[in-house]
Amino acid sequence: MNKTLIASVIATLLTSNAAIASDETTELRKVITQQQEVLKSLEQRLNETEKKLEATADQVEVVAESEGGMFANTTIGGYGELHYNNYEDQDAKIDFHRFVLFFGHEFSDSIRFFSEFELEHSLSGDGKPGEVELEQAYVEVDINETISSKVGLFLIPVGLINETHEPPTFYGVERNGVEKNIIPATWWEAGLSFNYKPVGGVSIDGAVTSGLEVGDDFKIRNGRQKVAKATAENLAYTGRVKYTAITGLELAATVQYQTDITQGGNNFDAPIDKADATLLEAHAVYQVNDFSVRALYARWDINGDEAKALGRDEQTGWYLEPSYKISEKVGVFARYAEYDNNAGNSDSTAVESTSVGVSYFLHEDVVLKADYEDLGGSKDSKGFNLGFGYQF
Template sequence: MKPSVINAALAAAIVMAPIAGHAQETDLAKRVEQLAAELDQLKAELAAQRAQAAAAPRSAAPAPSTAPAQAMTNAPVSAAWATPAAALRADTVFSGYGEVNYNHPVRNASASQADVRRAVIGIQHRFDDKTKVVAEFEWEHAVASAGDRGETEIEQLYVERELGGGMRGKAGLFLMPVGLLNQTHEPTAYYGVERNFVETAIIPTTWREAGLGLSGEFGDGFAWDAGLTTGFDLGKWDPASEEGRESPLGSIHQEGQLAKSRDLSLHGALNWRGYPGLLVGGSVFTGKAGHATPGFAANDARLTLLDLHTRFTPGAWDLSALWAYGRITNTGALNATFAGNPTPVPNSFAGWYLQAAYKLWQNADYALSPFARVESFNTARSYASQPGGLDVPATPYEHVATVGANLMVGQGVVLKADYQKFRQDKTRDRVNLGVGFAY
């Protein structure tokens, strides 16, 4: 085969990049790596064909074809490309990411620990040029068993279909289009060893629900998402545990595991990318969380979460900001049954952060980006009033300042280091080190 075949494949990849840009954010984060992998496969198969042709008698060698390469589009392969071995297309693509972190509390060195935070394997298969299935499988904390703290979970499992007119539909278990981190959360995609607190404690990570979703584009740079899915189960709240104080929604999310579905939830998101390097958007999620459970004191409780976010990447700068606010209504009667316990259900919780990073140095193999982030969050901003002077006082906002740097190694590996300073709980001040990868 002639070198023009490789050039045609490269051209096809460049042409298809904007089209892939209409795909979901989770697909975007890995698309470049997927295209590169498919191109490598194409080159290998072409090399094998050349070797086969060289070994065969000259009279039997087929004439070179100049038909456009179609491996990057996953479209049906023309007869000119067909070979007895396989067509030149990659219907199934594997991906993955992982990270190993080290945390060193500066006031209590004996509490230092290293952790295989997570390892994820992703599989995406295209049935045709309009239909695909996406699956991700995650392992956390190295060991998962009855006596260990590790977990094994399905992070995503959904089927998506192109419906025409730039609109897509999906069904299954998928990530909520909330904030900046939830859908794009590989360690190479964010600054700092650990994920920020606002998009962990206020917006649970990694947050997924089972249901139906639609997405599409319109106008000049607008993209939207909407869906009907499972929601949270307030019946899982444990007033004797600190889990709800760490993350109210994280303690009652269902993750597609025998999820109560009497009360379904609605979500919507709108993002604008009409200016180079600028993203501005927001989202809303709302639904009841009682599920008509017999004898439950908060069947009318409604949970609503809002977020506004922006990211701007002019030149070497990477600037971002996010605000999130959550509210759970009609919790007074439920909290009355929790009297004497340390963790009642909050009526509201909120947080925000500002972050700036700068690509200070880069060569062919490395890129160094120092960053700084300030964030403020409160997982118990307020409580519903209680009779008889039994009101629960709100907790103060925690303020965290983080400074550090990411060192990218090649295209898929990152080394991280940072220092975090807490205003309220100074025992949490710490130095963090980490290594991560994504492919």
């Protein structure tokens, strides 16, 4: 009896445990199944995230390629100036004198391109007052650490204004008469040039280029051909030495020689002899704190009976310009200048100019200008100029 009872109890317990184990196994399988579904969901989400990351990476690569591609080393700049001129015995004029764009590109660390494209007087074309001009378009190559070369269309290395003439870089609304009528800025030619820096603060330039072609009036400014199907029978040879080793000081001298400034007399009614011409220019700039002074002298000597008969075998000019920066935004200047395109004769034909003015800098690259000019000598007039200019 007792054995039978014990056996029954044991059997019951075994049966209960088996049932419990079976229930636990079923529950465990459900949990595993649920976890497997969660893992599948997570795996799906992970795949979607990876796809999104790949798409984002592709887009970033496209942007990077765009920013680091063919335009990565391309630069754009420019300048412009608006002038208002009011002189006695003349109608007052307002003129957007220059709108200029620069385009440059670095092909490598040693080869670069630069260009300057200009619209003068707002409108160009037949019967319009302005011109569209390509003033610079050259490739510069660094041959080594001290020698570089330019080939193409570039500014002649002479004077103060010719190579650096953005409005915020000089005083006065208009460019001074000496560098306009004697040098004559802005003056560009086509050819080949070299720059050599033997030591720090010393720079030597040499250039072989197209030259001027004056007419029968022998006016230098009118002789600029601007490399527009320019006559190139007689080339020009230019050399300059510049010294800047002392802080605040610049000394420079330029000489140019042209074998025939008339290019064979194409603009003359009758045959003429060759008129070789030599330009000499020297200038100095000295700045101490907020005070600076500029001085420049330029002279043409032209051989030939035709130039001598007009008194234009010698053409000279000079000016002296002190200035003072009152504050970061305000600068004042005074200038006395003389130039004479008929210096070879005995008459008093020099133009004398006395100017005073102020520049107000809204920004270091944006300036408002005003000046008063008193003209004497062969010109007798006075008036004032207002201007606005920028560079970027």
